[in-house]
Every structure is written in C-alpha cells, then in structure tokens.
Amino acid sequence: MNQSLESPRRILALDDDPTGSQCVAGVDIAFQEDPAIPARVLQEPGATCFVLMNSRALPEADAVAKNRRILEGVLAAGVSPQGLHLISRSDSTLRGHVLAEPNVLADVLAEHGVEVDGFLFCPAMIEAGRFTRDDVHYAMVQGEAREAADTDFAKDATFGYTQSNLRLFLEERSGGAVKADDVVSIGLDDIREGGVDRVEQILAGVSERRWVVVNATEYSDMEVVTQALARREAAGRTFITRCGPSFVRPLSGQQGAAVLTPADITVAADRLPHGLVVVGSHVGLTTRQLEAVQRRGTLVEFELQVPLLLDPKTRDAHLSEVTEGLRGQLASDDCVVYTSRDLVRTESKDESLEIARRVSDAVVELVVSIRTARPAWVVGKGGITSHEVAANGLGISHAEVAGQFFPGQISLFTARQAPPETLGVPYVVFPGNVGGDEALADVVERLQEATQQNRSK
Numbered sequence: 001m002n003q004s005l006e007s008p009r010r011i012l013a014l015d016d017d018p019t020g021s022q023c024v025a026g027v028d029i030a031f032q033e034d035p036a037i038p039a040r041v042l043q044e045p046g047a048t049c050f051v052l053m054n055s056r057a058l059p060e061a062d063a064v065a066k067n068r069r070i071l072e073g074v075l076a077a078g079v080s081p082q083g084l085h086l087i088s089r090s091d092s093t094l095r096g097h098v099l100a101e102p103n104v105l106a107d108v109l110a111e112h113g114v115e116v117d118g119f120l121f122c123p124a125m126i127e128a129g130r131f132t133r134d135d136v137h138y139a140m141v142q143g144e145a146r147e148a149a150d151t152d153f154a155k156d157a158t159f160g161y162t163q164s165n166l167r168l169f170l171e172e173r174s175g176g177a178v179k180a181d182d183v184v185s186i187g188l189d190d191i192r193e194g195g196v197d198r199v200e201q202i203l204a205g206v207s208e209r210r211w212v213v214v215n216a217t218e219y220s221d222m223e224v225v226t227q228a229l230a231r232r233e234a235a236g237r238t239f240i241t242r243c244g245p246s247f248v249r250p251l252s253g254q255q256g257a258a259v260l261t262p263a264d265i266t267v268a269a270d271r272l273p274h275g276l277v278v279v280g281s282h283v284g285l286t287t288r289q290l291e292a293v294q295r296r297g298t299l300v301e302f303e304l305q306v307p308l309l310l311d312p313k314t315r316d317a318h319l320s321e322v323t324e325g326l327r328g329q330l331a332s333d334d335c336v337v338y339t340s341r342d343l344v345r346t347e348s349k350d351e352s353l354e355i356a357r358r359v360s361d362a363v364v365e366l367v368v369s370i371r372t373a374r375p376a377w378v379v380g381k382g383g384i385t386s387h388e389v390a391a392n393g394l395g396i397s398h399a400e401v402a403g404q405f406f407p408g409q410i411s412l413f414t415a416r417q418a419p420p421e422t423l424g425v426p427y428v429v430f431p432g433n434v435g436g437d438e439a440l441a442d443v444v445e446r447l448q449e450a451t452q453q454n455r456s457k
Contacts, residue, residue: 017383092125092244127408258403281382281432367393
C-alpha cells in the first residue's frame with residue numbers, strides 16, 4: 001500500500017500528459033492553468049501538485065510558452081521558488097520536448113533569483129518495464145526488454161529518435177548543443193555500492209544546468225538518489241527533474257502502490273448503470289488491448305473514422321451519427337468508442353500534430369455531448385486522449401489521484417472541481433503504452449463490478 005516517507009519537499013510537477021501520476025496516490029491534479037489550485041496545494045510542506053499541460057501535443061514553441069506561463073503564474077500567486085522542486089514530467093519511452101521544457105523552467109527560476117545546477121534525467125517506469133542500465137534505456141515489449149530505439153516508440157512521427165544511450169540521446173535531441181561527454185552519469189554501482197554519500201558527491205560536482213542521467217532498474221535505486229538530492233537541496237542547491245512516472249514516487253516521499261479494488265470505486269446511484277471507454281491512442285499495444293476488449297464482447301463498439309473526421313464535408317454528419325448512437329446505447333450497455341486504427345500521418349511533424357489535434361477536437365466534442373447522459377464511469381485511453389477527455393470533454397479542472405488499477409499503472413481520478421454532470425464520475429487515465437494485452441479489458445471488468453456492487457447496496 002502507498003505509504004509516506006514524510007518528505008518535506010514541495011513538488012510542482014508540470015506534466016506533458018496526464019499519465020505522470022500513475023505511481024502516487026492522494027496528490028492533487030490541476031487540469032487547467034489557473035494558478036490558484038497549485039498555489040493553494042503547495043502551501044503545505046511535503047505537498048505535491050501536478051499541473052497537466054498536454055504539451056506533448058503542442059509544437060515546441062507553444063509548449064515552452066505554456067511551461068513559462070504556468071510557472072510564472074504559480075510563483076506570482078505566492079508560491080516561493082525557494083525549496084520548490086520542479087518536475088518536468090514526461091514519457092517513459094523518451095518522447096516529448098525533453099530539453100526545451102526543463103530549460104524554460106530554469107529560465108523562469110533564474111529570473112526569480114534561483115540558479116539551477118542541473119537537470120536529473122530519469123525516464124524509468126518500473127512497473128511498465130522501462131528502466132535504465134549503463135545509461136541505456138530499455139522498454140519491455142511483449143515480454144522482451146528492448147533498447148528504446150528499437151521499439152515503435154522511437155518511430156514516433158513527432159518525437160522519433162535513434163539513440164538508446166541517454167547521453168547520446170540528449171546529444172541527438174539537442175542537435176549537438178548538449179555533448180554526450182558533458183552529461184554526468186549516476187550509475188548503478190554508484191547507487192548500490194557507494195550509496196547516498198557517493199551519489200551526493202556526484203551531484204555536488206554538477207553546476208550550470210548540466211544534465212545528469214539517473215540509472216535505475218528498481219525503486220530502491222531512485223530512493224538512494226532522492227536522499228542524496230535532499231542533502232544537496234538542504235545545502236541550497238537547485239535541480240530540476242525530467243522524469244517518467246516512477247521517479248515521482250520517491251521524490252514525493254511515497255512508497256508502495258495504492259491498488260484499487262471494486263469496493264474502493266464509488267459509482268453514484270444517480271448515474272447511468274453503464275460506462276464509456278474512449279480510445280484515441282494508436283500505438284500497437286493499445287490496438288492489441290482494444291482487440292482483447294472486443295474478444296470479451298462486453299462492450300458495444302462505435303468507430304470514429306479518422307478520414308471522415310478530417311474531411312470538412314463529412315465531419316459533422318459522421319460525428320453526429322456516432323454521438324447519437326452512443327448516447328442511446330449507454331442506457332442499456334457499456335460502450336467503447338475508438339478512432340479508426342489506420343494511422344493518418346505525414347512527414348511533417350507540425351502537420352502530424354495538426355491532424356492529431358483535429359481528431360482530438362472531434363473526440364472532445366463527442367464527450368461534451370455524452371457527459372450530460374451521466375455515464376457510470378469513463379476511461380480515457382491514450383495520453384493526449386485522456387487529457388482532452390478529462391479537461392475539455394468532462395470539464396474537470398481539479399482532481400485527486402485515488403490510486404491505480406495495477407501497481408504503478410493506470411490511475412483513477414476523483415474530480416474535485418467539475419460541472420455538475422461530471423462531478424463524482426470515476427475517471428480512468430489509461431496511457432496508450434502501458435499494461436498487458438488484457439489490461440484494458442481487466443480495467444473495464446473491475447469498473448463493471450464496482451457499478452454492480454454500488455447498485456446492490
């Protein structure tokens with residue numbers, strides 16, 4: 001079970017999609033830019049607040065501007081930069097604006113008199129089989145540990161890469177601005193043999209925004225690093241972390257996983273007895289998970305055909321047809337709506353992002369129309385999809401992480417601020433690239449059990 005280590009560290013995690021809180025529980029999530037939410041949360045010592053930016057769906061310049069706007073707003077709202085640890089939370093398979101986002105956060109801190117000594121780079125997500133050894137990042141794919149550059153994630157239309165060694169990756173992603181030889185490495189031998197003292201010694205030699213690769217294959221590795229980091233912070237040094245979900249747990253002073261049973265999930269009696277799964281992610285794992293749901297046959301399926309959504313002549317009619325069909329079906333069945341599996345892409349990164357945004361806008365429009373039907377629960381499948389469904393579809397502005405469906409994977413959010421028809425709905429943030437092939441079907445089954453148990457009370 002998730003336990004606290006009584007960390008006094010205040011953490012503001014600027015998350016580039018809503019999946020970064022999978023390894024923690026009882027922390028606050030802000031879906032909008034309103035600085036009042038994190039400003040209020042971060043008054044307490046040891047508090048952690050995520051602000052969801054969906055910046056992975058933005059061009060770099062827009063992502064940088066959003067990071068700056070949010071951090072400046074939080075500081076202007078009264079949060080002191082002294083003793084505040086910033087997390088630029090990102091993908092455990094190395095996608096996103098890896099260098100630009102932490103650098104602009106460092107710029108903002110410098111404008112407030114705080115110089116950043118270094119960037120800790122720890123993309124690990126232990127539960128999903130994403131780990132770093134000898135500076136090489138690995139991802140489990142169908143039971144096999146592969147170097148990250150040898151996976152489908154590295155072929156991403158917008159954030160593709162060719163290097164698995166994180167020092168070489170940083171050089172590649174920066175266009176040579178960061179030299180691999182200048183990147184500091186905290187190795188597993190440093191952590192396991194030298195312990196906190198050795199890691200602190202390494203961090204003590206870091207200055208002027210140098211990048212530091214954190215090797216980790218288990219949580220105990222990251223716990224040693226965070227203890228060493230606490231010593232440097234107590235000495236007045238400042239680091240910004242760029243990490244996957246796992247490193248957030250020891251940084252925030254938590255241990256273990258908060259795994260939810262059907263009895264832990266509350267479904268209000270005034271909601272429909274059936275729920276909705278919204279699938280937008282196109283990674284291979286998501287498609288296999290969708291196929292597993294289809295094999296079990298427990299959900300009525302609706303398909304949003306992307307070519308029809310991209311054509312102005314057919315968009316509105318197609319979207320209206322699917323939306324009306326879905327609203328009617330939810331009265332009697334659990335449903336899944338998914339975007340067609342043939343990925344539409346171009347060679348241009350900006351054009352690929354624009355296509356993704358247009359499809360995402362259609363999905364949001366559908367969810368806005370559906371939410372007044374008050375489904376029992378909603379699952380958002382895919383990083384960008386789950387953010388857009390929550391923030392713009394369901395209108396959630398502030399939520400709390402209740403826990404996860406599996407250790408360190410797939411969070412359930414409880415809305416604290418949302419429209420009346422959304423308040424209280426169990427909302428599941430299901431990343432596109434985590435879990436086994438049966439995971440989505442298993443999550444749906446647990447939600448169905450929770451709905452039945454609440455109805456029988």
